[in-house]
Amino acid sequence: MVNAIPLIGGIPAGPELLIILLVLVLLFGANKIPKLARSTGQAMGEFKKGREEVEDELKQMQEGDLDTDADTTTETADDDEEELETEKESSA
Secondary structure, three states, rough: OOOOOOOOOOOOOOOHHHHHHHHHHHHHHOOOOHHHHHOOOOHHHHHHHHHHHHHHHHHHHOOOOOOOHHHHHHHHHHHHHHHHHHHHHOOO
């Protein structure tokens, strides 16, 4: 019987975690790490919101709640305008 050896270990803990944190501080500096964490959190929030919107739309399509093509076209145009506004705000 062949034993499988995992190529990737578990979550780093103890000394490995300290080494990783030290390398991060050396690479980015202590001032930029909170900014990186904040931007990562915002990106994750945007991703989650987008995923939920897609899931809601799929549920609506499965239930047959979409009334007419005109309504969806209006909603799509409104969504595109909102996305452009959020991109402008995030780039500023």
